[in-house]
Amino acid sequence: MEQIINSLLENDLYKFSMGQVIYHQFSDYKTTWDFKCRNKDVYFTSEMVEEIKEQIKLYCNLRFTENELEYLHSIKWLKGSYVDFLRLWQPRYEDFEITTDADCGLTIETKGTWLNTSMYEIPALAIVNEVYFRMAYDYDELFESFKKRLDEKCEKLKDGKLELGNFSEFGLRRRLSAKAQEIAIEKLADLSGKMHGTTKFIGTSNVYLAKKYNLTPVGTMAHEWIMCVGQGNHKHNPAYSNWYALDAWVKEYGILNGTALTDTITTDCFLKDFQLTYATLFSGVRHDSGDPFEWGEKMIKHYKNLGINPQNKTLLFSDSLDFERADKLYKYFSKKINVAFGIGTYISNDTDVPALNIVMKTTKCNGMDVAKISDTPGKGMCRNPKYEHYLTRCIDWRMQND
Template structure:
């Protein structure tokens, strides 16, 4: 078999662990099903890589958490000791994930993850990283790395130019969010190590827990769409699922991890549920779809409506960013609210070849369909049209 893509179970995003801990404590019996989607057309059909993807998944499911990794995780103040005990016994189960060629498209792949949510949710980031790295091994590695290094050098030059601008009252801060879309594990680490060394004081951390541990960085992340989606099937009225999800989060983390994701059923519907209570309890909001300028203005207007000073809250942008876009957003909101920027593909996979736009999303929870609607056409995901229509009626979605 080729060189393993994943060699450590810590090589994933922090929010997988934070969501997993909440599920362990409050919904441990949950059953889930996830599906894969490639939103663009690859240069080389993905179906040709199935054998290697399967072999990489076999290797992944042989891994266990090492004691030094558990010690690092356990040292984060919001991670509880019983969760570490659970992870000490944890091992991904191969029979929960299947890869095949869909009948609808012989060039594509279908990936299904199905089983107990606690034992399935970690598959997402590892699997996306595997698909990416296996796919990009057909690219000339020397040429790709040369291009990547040249472009990374140009990004550092942009940062130096930006540093010459007049200082604002809030600092410019960005993070690496690139694990799921990276060109390769080795290149991702090179990028993060370079930024940690040469992009201070602007570069403040990474979503990747292993790289945070190795390079003395802050691990970044709170919740993803799957967490809020799961509450669509947790027994309460559908209309209340966002409030229930946020309430459970507050009880689990008691003031830590206070950035809420806004676009599971669209920002307008989210803000209708994000009342004064949640405005005070959460530190800020994260943008992941739709026009970021319009989103930020809505967020600031909502805080003002609630009689809360927006300068005390954080706006986190994480949708398709590069440094020029981040600079523009920073300037636009300068002086009104602190901002930060999670940059993914443009850092970890800017090596010349067209990146894959691949995702794995929660489709069913406890046998019921769930949906992500999003603020951007094409970013939503749901297999049940009737449920999608019902969700639209409940939340008055266009």
């Protein structure tokens, strides 16, 4: 199989956004990550696992080019000190442990410094996806169905049947293939000026394709940020994870790069810490689990209670979106608050067969168990049920007493 990841820029922007703060403030942190396949009917054969290993080895041979580093430095919140670090940085295959010892036929565990392991998640998932779909199906048939569906979607944006406002592509980790994602990005970029009404394609989380097609690279923080900063220090009460994470972010970026993720330990607990200072400094918030309409109304009410005009803030929706769902959310919220969308699998892997539902999540930080307690049951991940129970009790106590 041809090499799947061909540039270290082929990663989501939030990995660089988080990476800079990790480099400046948490360079000694160590993390463990685990792969999880949520599909119950998916099995990775031994041949697939061997190909995944070979592809990750090829990825680990890559280095940043000077041209790529110059591009990163042109992003206004990325600093020269971090870019200089990336000049020396390289992935380490020794940080990966890949086996067939799982019900789905594949385990991937990465261990090492947070600086390293954070960067592996997205390329590893992209590799797993492409290997699986190329080896489990007739890929050419899948690719034709992908192109057909993409064309149909684009027609809906052109003729005004759907209106989304500003949207970006977030599909690198679950794409059908590198070729499929690039075709989608190129088509949407070409179509951008021809879309109906307010609909506008802004950019992509894939930094490599953002550079190639002169689009805006999009992405701030992920769940790992709140989990590790808030739960990886033995002195921290994990129910205050969001405060520690937001505080470190503001120290690094001030008012730049400010979209806060709300649902790592439930949005209700997040709002305890997202008070006037942070709600003012951050330009908006991102939705990734729970009912999006209830969440949006909750955030608007929160801003109003703080005396902040919601129309000066942005709700970024990114949870399992398609164009139809985004259209409904846009029509519901657009007159109340600024709205934007990050749409992933529906753009990069919409074919005649179901997409994989795979993740890699942080399970330990500095030897401590860490957990995500999502607004949607089943979206959380923790390797130690006792720690998850402890974290839930900490959150419950805070919600009742703070």
